[in-house]
Amino acid sequence: MVLVPQAKIAVPRLPPGFVERAALRADLDPAAPADVVLVCAPAGYGKTLLLADWARSSTLTDTAWVTVDRDDNDPGRLWAAVVAALATCPSVPSAGEPHIGADQRRAPDPDQLAESLLALPRPVHLVLDDVHELVEPQVLRALARFLTIMPSTVRLVLASRLDPPLSLPRLRLAGRLRELRAAQMAFTxxxxxxxxxxxxxxxxxxxxxxxxxxxxxxxxxxxxxxxxxxxxxxxxxxxxxxxxxxxxxxxxxxxxxxxxxxxxxxxxxxxxxxxxxxxxxxxxxxxxxxxxxxxxxxxxxxxxxxxxxxxxxxxxxxxxxxxxxxxxxxxxxxxxxxxxxxxxxxxxxxxxxxxxxxxxxxTRSGDTPLVAELLHRFAVRLVLAGDHGPLRRAMTTIGAPATTSDPTLALASALTHLEAGELSAAQSDLRRGRRSSPADGGADLAVLRAVADQLAAVPSGPVPATVAELEVLSAEPELEALARLTRGSSQLGHHDLVGAGTELRAALALSRRHAFDYLAMQCLALLGVVAGTTGDMRAMRTASGQALDIAADHGWESTQWSGAASAMTSYTALLRADPTVAEHRSAEALLGGTVAWSPALRYVLRAVHGAAVFDLGDRAAGLAELQQARSEFGDHDGSEEQCAAAAMLEFRAAQLLGHSVATRTVLTWLAEHLGDVGEAAVMRAWTDAAAGRHEHARALLRPVLDGPVATVLPHTVVDAWLIETSIALTAGERPAARRALLSALTAAELIDAVRPFAHAGPGVREMLVHQRGSFGASDAFVDRALAAGAGRGHEEALLSERELTVLELLPSLLSLDEIAADIIVSVNTVKSHVRSIYSKLGVSSRRLAVLTARERGLLGSSVH
Structure with a gap:
C-alpha cells in the first residue's frame, strides 16, 4: 500500500495579502460539456493560489486536490494520491472507499478508477496541480486514458506551466476543454x-x-x-x-x-x-x-x-x-x-x-553609415508622419559632421529642428546644407532646400527658388506633399486664399493617402485659417476640430499646430457666444503649450481666454488678462487676423467697462500694427456713438459698410451694422434701424457670429424682442442672439419683494392701473416699481423685462 503525505492532498492555504480574482474564479465554475479545465501559464502567474481560492470558495461541489511532483512519474504513486485525495471528499462515503481502489494493497489503474467513480452520489472536482512534472510516457498514457473514459461525476482541473501532451486539440474540438492562459492570468x-x-x-x-x-x-x-x-x-x-x-x-x-x-x-x-x-x-x-x-x-x-x-x-x-x-x-x-x-x-x-x-x-546598432542611408530614404516621411523622436535620435547618432558634408541630411535636420521650434539650430543646418549643396542636386534636393529655406526664412546668403516658383515637383509623395503644404502656406501669407486652399487640400489628400498624419494635422490647421479668413467659421471649426482629433490620437497636443487649432476652435466658440467652451479649450491649450510656441499664438489664446472670462461675468479679470496678453506680446510679429482679433476683443471689453484710456491705448496699438483697417474705424465709431457723436460715428462706419475700407475680420461688419442700428434707433429712424439690423443678422448668420449681439446695446435687443417672428429664416438665429444676451446687461441689484410681485404680473394682459388695483397700491407706485425693474434688469420695455427675467430665472417660462 502506498502512503500519501497529507500535505500532498491538502488544498493550499492562501497567504496574507492574497488578491482575490473573482472574474477568473467564475471562469472555473462548471459549464457543460467542458469537463476538463486547463490552467496553463509560466511560473509565478498564481495558478495554484487561484485554484486554491476557487476550491475553498466552492460550497456546492467537493474538491479533491493533488500536488503533483516528480515522484508521481510512477503511475502507482500518482493514482494512489488521487484515490487518497478523493477519499477526503465528504461526498465520497467512507464505506464506499474500497470501491475507488479495487485492491488497497496496490493503486488502481485508470479503468478501475473511472468505473469506481461512477458510483459517486454527486460530482467532484479533481485538481492536479503542477502537471508539467509528469514527463514519463507511461504515466502520461495513463492520464490520457483516464481523460478518455472519465465519468460525468468528475470534472478534472489541470494546472501546468506547459501544455501537457494529452491530445488537447481533440478535447477542444469536442467542446470538453476550458482554458485559462497567461494573458487571462496577468494582473490588471x-x-x-x-x-x-x-x-x-x-x-x-x-x-x-x-x-x-x-x-x-x-x-x-x-x-x-x-x-x-x-x-x-x-x-x-x-x-x-x-x-x-x-x-x-x-x-x-x-x-x-x-x-x-x-x-x-x-x-x-x-x-x-x-x-x-x-x-x-x-x-x-x-x-x-x-x-x-x-x-x-x-x-x-x-x-x-x-x-x-x-x-x-x-x-x-x-x-x-x-x-x-x-x-x-x-x-x-x-x-x-x-x-x-x-x-x-x-x-x-x-x-x-x-x-x-x-x-x-x-540607431541601436551604432552603424552610422546605415543610419545615414536610412535617413536619406525616410527622414522627410518621418517629419510628415510626426515620428520626430526616432528621427531626432538618429540625427544625434550621426552627429553634426554628417550634416556638414551631406546637404540632404542637413536639410532633414533643419526640418526636424523647425518642428521643435528650434529656429537657431534649423538655420545653422540650412547654412551647412547650402555650403555642401551641389549646383545641380536634382528636383528632390531643390524642393527640400526651398521648403526648408521658406519655413525658416533664412535672411543670409542667396535664397534659391521658393517652392511657389518650382514648376516641377518631386515624384516622391512625401516631398510633393511637403512642397504643396509650404506653397499653400506661402499663398495664405500673401492672401491668395483660393490658391492656398487648393494647395493645402492637395497636400491633405496626399497625407491621408500615405498616412502622413502630422502633415494632415498641419494642413487641417491651415485650412482652418483659410476658412476663418474667408468668414466660413463653420468650416474653420470643422477643420480645426479634425486637426485636434489627430493631435489627441498621437499625443501632439503641445505642438504649434495643435495650439493653432485650439486657438481657432476657442475663438469660434467665443463667437458662437459659448464662453464656457472657449475658456476651457483656451486654458487647456495654454496649460499644455511649450516654449516652442510663437508669441502670436500665445497672445491669441490668452486674449480668447480673457474675453471668455469677461463674458462669463468676471469682467475686470477678463480685461486685465487681455491687457496683460498684449503687453507680453509686445512688438513681436503676428498675422493681421491675430492682431485684429485680439485688439477687438480688448477694445470692446474696455469700452463696455467705460475705460476710455484703455480703449485709446489699444486703438493706438492696432493702428501702429495694421494701419487704417476697418477694425480701427469701427473702434472709433464705437467711441463716438457712446459719446453721442452719432453723425461722426456714421461717417466712420460708411466706408466700412459700403466697402471702400476693408476689414481684416469678417465679423467686424456685423459690429458695424449693429452700431448703425443703435444710432438709427436713437435718431428715431426705425425703418433704417430695421434695415441695419437685418444686414447685421444676414452677415452674422453666414459666419455664425452670435457674440456681437450679446454685447449690443439695449435698443438692439429690444428691437429683436419686439420684432421676433418677423425675421423669416433668421428667426432661429434671433433666438440664439437673444439667449446669448441674457445676463449680460447691467450688474443689477436684487429686486425687492414688492418689485418681484409686480414683475410676476408683467407677463399678464393687465394694465398698470389694473396691476395697481390688484396689489392695492397707487398706479404711481406701480410705475415707480416698473422703472426700478427696468433699471435693475438693464432693459427699456415691458416685453424685454419679461424676456430677461425669464432668462435669468426670475420668472417661469410659461407663455402668457
Missing part, C-alpha cells in the same frame, strides 16, 4: 495596485502603472518588485531601472522558467529579444530558422512565454521581464553581436518599408 492595473498595497507599499497610480507595464501584469514580477521597493531608498530610481536584469528577477527567471527550456529554445528567445514585438519574418531573419513561426507558435501554446499579436497573429511579444532579462544576457554575451542583430533588424524593417522600426534598430 487595479489588481497590481491591490497586491502592492497588501505588501505595505503606498504608491501613486502612475507608479503602479509603471510597474504593471514593466511586468506585463506578471504576479511574481510584481511581488519581486514589491520586495525591491521595500528595500529601496529611492523609489523613482528603482522604478526607472527595474527590469528582468534585476538580480532577484533574474534568479527567478533562470530557476523557474528558463531552466525548463531546451538550450536551443533559450538561444532562440535571446536573439529575438532585441525586437518587441517580433514579426515571424524578422524572427526567421535573426535566428536563421525558416520555421521560426512554428517555434513561436509552439512556445505560445506550450509555455505562454510569448503571445501572438496583430490582426493576423503574425507577430509575437515575449513576456516583458523575460525579454529584458534575455536582452541583458545577450549583451553580456557580446556587444558586437547585439549590434549586428540590430543592424539586421534595421535592414529587414527597411525592406518592409517601416521607417520607424528601421531607424530605431539602426
Amino acid at each position: 492595473p487595479d489588481q497590481a495596485g491591490a497586491l502592492l498595497a497588501g505588501a505595505g507599499l503606498e504608491l501613486s497610480r502612475p507608479q503602479v502603472d509603471v510597474l504593471h507595464r514593466r511586468t506585463g501584469g506578471w504576479p511574481a514580477g510584481l511581488r519581486l518588485a514589491a520586495l525591491g521597493l521595500a528595500e529601496s531608498a529611492d523609489r523613482e530610481a528603482f522604478l526607472t531601472q527595474f527590469s528582468g536584469d534585476d538580480r532577484s528577477v533574474a534568479d527567478y527567471l533562470i530557476g523557474e522558467i528558463l531552466s525548463d527550456l531546451p538550450a536551443d529554445v533559450q538561444e532562440f528567445l535571446r536573439v529575438i529579444s532585441i525586437s518587441d514585438p517580433v514579426p515571424v519574418g524578422l524572427a526567421a531573419e535573426l535566428t536563421g530558422r525558416d520555421a521560426a513561426g512554428g517555434v513561436l507558435d509552439a512556445l505560445e501554446r506550450q509555455t505562454s512565454l510569448v503571445t501572438a499579436t496583430g490582426p493576423g497573429r503574425d507577430a509575437y511579444q515575449v513576456q516583458e521581464l523575460l525579454r529584458t532579462h534575455l536582452l541583458a544576457e545577450l549583451r553580456r554575451l557580446g556587444v558586437r553581436r547585439t549590434a549586428d542583430l540590430h543592424g539586421a533588424a534595421a535592414r529587414w524593417w527597411a525592406a518592409q518599408d517601416q521607417p520607424v522600426d528601421a531607424l530605431e534598430h539602426a
Whole structure:
C-alpha cells in the first residue's frame, strides 16, 4: 500500500495579502460539456493560489486536490494520491472507499478508477496541480486514458506551466476543454495596485502603472518588485531601472522558467529579444530558422512565454521581464553581436518599408553609415508622419559632421529642428546644407532646400527658388506633399486664399493617402485659417476640430499646430457666444503649450481666454488678462487676423467697462500694427456713438459698410451694422434701424457670429424682442442672439419683494392701473416699481423685462 503525505492532498492555504480574482474564479465554475479545465501559464502567474481560492470558495461541489511532483512519474504513486485525495471528499462515503481502489494493497489503474467513480452520489472536482512534472510516457498514457473514459461525476482541473501532451486539440474540438492562459492570468492595473498595497507599499497610480507595464501584469514580477521597493531608498530610481536584469528577477527567471527550456529554445528567445514585438519574418531573419513561426507558435501554446499579436497573429511579444532579462544576457554575451542583430533588424524593417522600426534598430546598432542611408530614404516621411523622436535620435547618432558634408541630411535636420521650434539650430543646418549643396542636386534636393529655406526664412546668403516658383515637383509623395503644404502656406501669407486652399487640400489628400498624419494635422490647421479668413467659421471649426482629433490620437497636443487649432476652435466658440467652451479649450491649450510656441499664438489664446472670462461675468479679470496678453506680446510679429482679433476683443471689453484710456491705448496699438483697417474705424465709431457723436460715428462706419475700407475680420461688419442700428434707433429712424439690423443678422448668420449681439446695446435687443417672428429664416438665429444676451446687461441689484410681485404680473394682459388695483397700491407706485425693474434688469420695455427675467430665472417660462 502506498502512503500519501497529507500535505500532498491538502488544498493550499492562501497567504496574507492574497488578491482575490473573482472574474477568473467564475471562469472555473462548471459549464457543460467542458469537463476538463486547463490552467496553463509560466511560473509565478498564481495558478495554484487561484485554484486554491476557487476550491475553498466552492460550497456546492467537493474538491479533491493533488500536488503533483516528480515522484508521481510512477503511475502507482500518482493514482494512489488521487484515490487518497478523493477519499477526503465528504461526498465520497467512507464505506464506499474500497470501491475507488479495487485492491488497497496496490493503486488502481485508470479503468478501475473511472468505473469506481461512477458510483459517486454527486460530482467532484479533481485538481492536479503542477502537471508539467509528469514527463514519463507511461504515466502520461495513463492520464490520457483516464481523460478518455472519465465519468460525468468528475470534472478534472489541470494546472501546468506547459501544455501537457494529452491530445488537447481533440478535447477542444469536442467542446470538453476550458482554458485559462497567461494573458487571462496577468494582473490588471487595479489588481497590481491591490497586491502592492497588501505588501505595505503606498504608491501613486502612475507608479503602479509603471510597474504593471514593466511586468506585463506578471504576479511574481510584481511581488519581486514589491520586495525591491521595500528595500529601496529611492523609489523613482528603482522604478526607472527595474527590469528582468534585476538580480532577484533574474534568479527567478533562470530557476523557474528558463531552466525548463531546451538550450536551443533559450538561444532562440535571446536573439529575438532585441525586437518587441517580433514579426515571424524578422524572427526567421535573426535566428536563421525558416520555421521560426512554428517555434513561436509552439512556445505560445506550450509555455505562454510569448503571445501572438496583430490582426493576423503574425507577430509575437515575449513576456516583458523575460525579454529584458534575455536582452541583458545577450549583451553580456557580446556587444558586437547585439549590434549586428540590430543592424539586421534595421535592414529587414527597411525592406518592409517601416521607417520607424528601421531607424530605431539602426540607431541601436551604432552603424552610422546605415543610419545615414536610412535617413536619406525616410527622414522627410518621418517629419510628415510626426515620428520626430526616432528621427531626432538618429540625427544625434550621426552627429553634426554628417550634416556638414551631406546637404540632404542637413536639410532633414533643419526640418526636424523647425518642428521643435528650434529656429537657431534649423538655420545653422540650412547654412551647412547650402555650403555642401551641389549646383545641380536634382528636383528632390531643390524642393527640400526651398521648403526648408521658406519655413525658416533664412535672411543670409542667396535664397534659391521658393517652392511657389518650382514648376516641377518631386515624384516622391512625401516631398510633393511637403512642397504643396509650404506653397499653400506661402499663398495664405500673401492672401491668395483660393490658391492656398487648393494647395493645402492637395497636400491633405496626399497625407491621408500615405498616412502622413502630422502633415494632415498641419494642413487641417491651415485650412482652418483659410476658412476663418474667408468668414466660413463653420468650416474653420470643422477643420480645426479634425486637426485636434489627430493631435489627441498621437499625443501632439503641445505642438504649434495643435495650439493653432485650439486657438481657432476657442475663438469660434467665443463667437458662437459659448464662453464656457472657449475658456476651457483656451486654458487647456495654454496649460499644455511649450516654449516652442510663437508669441502670436500665445497672445491669441490668452486674449480668447480673457474675453471668455469677461463674458462669463468676471469682467475686470477678463480685461486685465487681455491687457496683460498684449503687453507680453509686445512688438513681436503676428498675422493681421491675430492682431485684429485680439485688439477687438480688448477694445470692446474696455469700452463696455467705460475705460476710455484703455480703449485709446489699444486703438493706438492696432493702428501702429495694421494701419487704417476697418477694425480701427469701427473702434472709433464705437467711441463716438457712446459719446453721442452719432453723425461722426456714421461717417466712420460708411466706408466700412459700403466697402471702400476693408476689414481684416469678417465679423467686424456685423459690429458695424449693429452700431448703425443703435444710432438709427436713437435718431428715431426705425425703418433704417430695421434695415441695419437685418444686414447685421444676414452677415452674422453666414459666419455664425452670435457674440456681437450679446454685447449690443439695449435698443438692439429690444428691437429683436419686439420684432421676433418677423425675421423669416433668421428667426432661429434671433433666438440664439437673444439667449446669448441674457445676463449680460447691467450688474443689477436684487429686486425687492414688492418689485418681484409686480414683475410676476408683467407677463399678464393687465394694465398698470389694473396691476395697481390688484396689489392695492397707487398706479404711481406701480410705475415707480416698473422703472426700478427696468433699471435693475438693464432693459427699456415691458416685453424685454419679461424676456430677461425669464432668462435669468426670475420668472417661469410659461407663455402668457
